[in-house]
Amino acid sequence: MQSQQAKRLEKVADAISAIKDPLVRLAAAREARERFEQLELEQVKRLRREGATWSKIGALYGLTKQGAQQRFKSRIDAT
Template structure:
């Protein structure tokens, strides 16, 4: 069975999918994606501040330490 957070996320996705107007649906999906990317960076920043190594973060994405650094390091700087 899916965790409660996974069920909530699926309901949110279903609600976005149910928006009838395609342009409005695209707008809402774009905004949701933007917020999810912001949340992702917040979590990575939090992990790094707590001392989590890049290799551990990279493993969550199937990346090496260097791959994770390349993907997120500049975004964390730009976001600060």
């Protein structure tokens, strides 16, 4: 069964896919990706502040502790 969040994201993706002009569609997809990446980074930062381990964060991505650190740590430290 699909979660409510997944259904909402699917609707967003469908709306972007329905844009007729390919350049406008690409621009919308790029903007959505950038916004979701920022949201993702904010959530990782928040989890770390609240004491979540890199191992737990990595598990959400199918990564090891080291993999999660490589993916996010430098981006978190840069902000």
